[in-house]
Amino acid sequence: MIKVETKDNTNKSGIMRYIKRYWQLYVLLLVPLVYFAVFKYSPMYYVLIAFKKYSIVQSVSEMPWAKNHGFEYFIKAFQNKDFIYALRNTIFLNLLDIIVGFPVPIIFALLLNELRLKFFKKTVQTIAYMPHFLSWVIIYGLALQLFTPSSGLINMVIQKMGFEPIHFLEDGSNWVKTYIGLGIWQSFGWNSIIYLAAISGISPELYEAASVDGATRWQKMWHITLPGIRPTIVVLLILALGNVLGSNFDRPFALQNNLVMQNAEVISTFVYKYGIKALQFSLTTAVGLFQSIVNVIFLLLANWFSRKMGERGIM
Amino acid sequence: MKKRIMSFILAGIMVISTAACGNKPAAEPTGTGVPDQTQPVTQDTYEGDGTEIEGGSSEELVDGKFTETRHITVEVYDRGNDGGSDPTNNMYTDYIKKGMLADHNVEVEFVAVPRWTEVDEINNLLAAGTAPDICLTYSYPTIQTYADMGGVIDLQNLVVDNKNDLPHLWDWLGTTNMYWDKSVTDGTLWALEGKRANNNRIVTFVRKDWLDKLELAEPTTTEEFYNMLVAFKDNAATLLGGDADKMVPFSCSVDVGWRAALLIESKMDPNISDKEFYVNGFDDRKLTENGTKEAIKILNQWYNEGLMWDEFVLHDGDTVEDDNMKAGYVGAFMHNWDYPFRGGEDSIQANLKRLVGDDAKYVAVDCFEASNGEYIKYCDSTAGDRKIFFPTTNDEPLASLLYLDWISDPVHIEYLQCGDEGVTHTKNADGSYSFMAATGEAIMNSGQNIDMTITCNGLHLSTDELTSKSLNNNYPPCDPEDVDKANKVANSGKRPTKNSKITSIEAETGMGEALNAKRNIIYDTCMSCKPEEFDAKWDELMADYLTAGGQAIIDERTSAWEALYGDKVTLE
Numbered sequence: 001m002i003k004v005e006t007k008d009n010t011n012k013s014g015i016m017r018y019i020k021r022y023w024q025l026y027v028l029l030l031v032p033l034v035y036f037a038v039f040k041y042s043p044m045y046y047v048l049i050a051f052k053k054y055s056i057v058q059s060v061s062e063m064p065w066a067k068n069h070g071f072e073y074f075i076k077a078f079q080n081k082d083f084i085y086a087l088r089n090t091i092f093l094n095l096l097d098i099i100v101g102f103p104v105p106i107i108f109a110l111l112l113n114e115l116r117l118k119f120f121k122k123t124v125q126t127i128a129y130m131p132h133f134l135s136w137v138i139i140y141g142l143a144l145q146l147f148t149p150s151s152g153l154i155n156m157v158i159q160k161m162g163f164e165p166i167h168f169l170e171d172g173s174n175w176v177k178t179y180i181g182l183g184i185w186q187s188f189g190w191n192s193i194i195y196l197a198a199i200s201g202i203s204p205e206l207y208e209a210a211s212v213d214g215a216t217r218w219q220k221m222w223h224i225t226l227p228g229i230r231p232t233i234v235v236l237l238i239l240a241l242g243n244v245l246g247s248n249f250d251r252p253f254a255l256q257n258n259l260v261m262q263n264a265e266v267i268s269t270f271v272y273k274y275g276i277k278a279l280q281f282s283l284t285t286a287v288g289l290f291q292s293i294v295n296v297i298f299l300l301l302a303n304w305f306s307r308k309m310g311e312r313g314i315m
Numbered sequence: 316m317k318k319r320i321m322s323f324i325l326a327g328i329m330v331i332s333t334a335a336c337g338n339k340p341a342a343e344p345t346g347t348g349v350p351d352q353t354q355p356v357t358q359d360t361y362e363g364d365g366t367e368i369e370g371g372s373s374e375e376l377v378d379g380k381f382t383e384t385r386h387i388t389v390e391v392y393d394r395g396n397d398g399g400s401d402p403t404n405n406m407y408t409d410y411i412k413k414g415m416l417a418d419h420n421v422e423v424e425f426v427a428v429p430r431w432t433e434v435d436e437i438n439n440l441l442a443a444g445t446a447p448d449i450c451l452t453y454s455y456p457t458i459q460t461y462a463d464m465g466g467v468i469d470l471q472n473l474v475v476d477n478k479n480d481l482p483h484l485w486d487w488l489g490t491t492n493m494y495w496d497k498s499v500t501d502g503t504l505w506a507l508e509g510k511r512a513n514n515n516r517i518v519t520f521v522r523k524d525w526l527d528k529l530e531l532a533e534p535t536t537t538e539e540f541y542n543m544l545v546a547f548k549d550n551a552a553t554l555l556g557g558d559a560d561k562m563v564p565f566s567c568s569v570d571v572g573w574r575a576a577l578l579i580e581s582k583m584d585p586n587i588s589d590k591e592f593y594v595n596g597f598d599d600r601k602l603t604e605n606g607t608k609e610a611i612k613i614l615n616q617w618y619n620e621g622l623m624w625d626e627f628v629l630h631d632g633d634t635v636e637d638d639n640m641k642a643g644y645v646g647a648f649m650h651n652w653d654y655p656f657r658g659g660e661d662s663i664q665a666n667l668k669r670l671v672g673d674d675a676k677y678v679a680v681d682c683f684e685a686s687n688g689e690y691i692k693y694c695d696s697t698a699g700d701r702k703i704f705f706p707t708t709n710d711e712p713l714a715s716l717l718y719l720d721w722i723s724d725p726v727h728i729e730y731l732q733c734g735d736e737g738v739t740h741t742k743n744a745d746g747s748y749s750f751m752a753a754t755g756e757a758i759m760n761s762g763q764n765i766d767m768t769i770t771c772n773g774l775h776l777s778t779d780e781l782t783s784k785s786l787n788n789n790y791p792p793c794d795p796e797d798v799d800k801a802n803k804v805a806n807s808g809k810r811p812t813k814n815s816k817i818t819s820i821e822a823e824t825g826m827g828e829a830l831n832a833k834r835n836i837i838y839d840t841c842m843s844c845k846p847e848e849f850d851a852k853w854d855e856l857m858a859d860y861l862t863a864g865g866q867a868i869i870d871e872r873t874s875a876w877e878a879l880y881g882d883k884v885t886l887e
Binding site for chain 2: 149169257280
């Protein structure tokens with residue numbers, strides 16, 4: 001503070017000069033700032049709906065407060081068995097996604113990195129990330145062609161071999177496996193791109209030095225490549241953990257059916273069913289707010305944990 | 316310099332755009348178009364059918380016409396038919412537009428709303444304040460929800476004050492349909508009920524050619540129906556040859572409560588009281604009725620014996636089931652009484668004939684007997700179909716009512732349903748209409764053009780005889796005799812719903828969608844689970860349904876009934 005005061009004069013003219021020189025850049029910066037203000041921050045005002053009795057014809061400030069000091073709808077949500085199911089399923093499916101799905105792109109990137117034939121490598125990579133561009137509705141259509149009990153291709157093969165058809169899509173536990181499997185299939189190629197980029201950033205000198213020391217390919221992978229992409233892995237893991245209560249809508253919505261709802265209803269589809277279709281806007285805003293808050297907590301915890309472990313974290 | 320000018324322009328744009336965002340007013344109750352509701356509720360005008368209601372007429376009209384041209388928007392369903400006409404601009408909309416302009420000096424504009432997502436869509440439009448002036452929906456709870464939020468115009472004074480200007484509307488709908496939704500407690504009237512000219516509901520269809528091939532008679536009891544299904548399955552190779560593994564003896568969709576309704580209803584107590592019927596009537600798929608569990612148990616048995624379609628749950632909302640019927644794999648199904656005849660050349664019946672053979676067809680049978688031996692068809696009253704309401708954003712309630720009056724004129728209904736001679740119909744010697752497949756602008760996107768005649772669902776011509784004769788000719792190229800048979804089966808043993816006059820049950824508000832979804836899950840799960848799990852699954856899921864809101868509705872309905880009728884359990 002003292003230093004600043006003594007240098008006040010020079011600083012002031014410095015700032016003026018700086019502004020004079022670069023003000024155009026700040027004006028340009030206004031564009032994204034305004035975007036965030038208008039589309040990301042000002043809508044947050046409407047989370048108040050979670051604490052109010054929603055009315056279509058009143059503005060948010062005019063709506064009366066909900067009962068129980070505004071927490072009526074949070075209490076209602078937690079008394080609703082469907083919400084508890086949705087909460088449980090969201091966490092369960094997302095954790096499974098992380099446990100089963102998170103290592104897959106890493107392993108894939110490591111394997112791909114070991115390939116020497118450039119053409120083959122590129123082809124495999126392209127084929128692997130193609131499914132990322134398919135919408136879940138299309139993927140469900142594909143799944144129907146493959147997995148239905150009597151007319152699906154896979155079940156026809158199974159039946160031809162003399163076994164009972166497997167109910168991939170209509171049995172709760174099988175559905176979870178199909179859901180996770182399809183998720184991995186759709187995303188592992190795409191997610192591996194960032195690891196491949198990180199791998200290409202590792203200095204080739206390290207590999208050369210290791211070769212000189214007589215390291216095997218396995219040792220190079222384990223001791224050079226993997227530690228080299230560790231910061232990337234940690235950042236992505238933090239982001240994944242931060243989203244453990246988040247859920248995208250189209251994947252569960254496209255895949256679920258009436259026989260597996262106990263395993264397949266997640267928060268996003270619950271919000272759609274109760275909020276948009278059944279008009280309980282306050283209840284579902286409360287659920288959405290709860291979801292966001294828990295997500296932020298998870299994110300902060302994961303970040304704190306990664307710093308404790310000596311990694312950089314994201315904040 | 317250039318850079319500076321660009322920056323100024325950019326900054327200027329930003330300032331203007333943020334200002335524009337800031338100025339956008341939040342949704343406020345404007346009250347525009349809401350009629351003056353300060354007049355006291357005239358309870359005594361409501362007496363039900365047969366009572367003369369003194370009505371007035373509007374001073375805004377000269378010879379039934381506005382002096383200045385008014386403009387209204389009207390919802391019309393968009394069914395997205397392959398090769399259909401533009402729902403907002405075709406031969407029939409032109410007829411209405413011209414007629415309304417000539418007779419009332421009102422300009423009409425149609426707004427398309429997708430039929431199969433109509434409730435979601437109308438919700439979005441209402442929430443955005445851009446709903447058409449005349450809205451219709453099949454879902455009364457949706458209207459009630461918006462009415463509770465102040466988003467719907469109360470029609471009770473409007474229809475009485477302008478009664479003399481609305482002769483056709485009153486004639487056609489009668490007090491039954493006009494006042495069906497009128498609240499007994501406060502007299503509010505949020506919606507008018509479009510009238511069913513035909514309240515046929517569900518019929519069972521079986522493959523006549525399969526019966527003939529196996530030398531079976533048409534089933535007349537549930538047991539015979541079951542034996543028939545078993546016979547179909549056992550003789551799949553005879554009936555379908557190489558496609559034997561594709562056979563579905565009895566097809567049902569995820570909507571079991573509809574697609575097995577006759578079986579479910581046959582297990583109800585035939586002497587059910589009006590009170591019990593009302594109390595459980597909130598679920599139109601009869602989930603909480605006394606015999607439903609037994610019926611679903613039968614379905615569960617059929618399902619596990621391989622008599623039903625094992626992929627039903629995966630095809631919610633697509634056309635695979637219909638395609639199975641068209642391809643000739645399906646032995647029997649229950650559906651709307653005219654379902655296999657709908658769609659002209661693309662109807663199930665026409666496809667079957669083309670793809671399988673001339674003798675291949677579905678015929679209607681009547682085979683689900685109640686415990687007293689009757690073949691009861693619980694059906695709707697003339698009300699309970701589409702509900703017409705005006706959102707508060709409607710600035711032209713009178714012009715909108717005149718619209719409803721205009722399309723309720725029997726002459727106009729007849730034209731909208733029959734079209735032009737030589738284009739959509741030919742006249743028979745007995746005066747009845749024979750309908751023909753239309754092309755281009757003259758295509759009706761809905762059966763009997765019901766999307767155009769929103770106050771009338773079903774063929775309604777000048778005389779009943781003409782109507783029934785013409786009805787059978789209404790499904791070219793299907794055989795009129797098959798249609799006639801389905802119509803007769805649908806009409807035998809009809810039991811229309813009575814009006815309990817209780818319009819608002821608070822426990823139902825906002826619960827419809829969630830409970831319907833749960834009900835379908837119960838039906839689907841219990842129909843397809845293993846037989847030994849049936850009881851446990853049913854009890855568990857039913858308990859969940861009841862705690863999630865079902866019981867609250869039953870309780871409120873019971874107490875609402877008792878408040879209004881005391882110990883009485885029968886309606887007049």
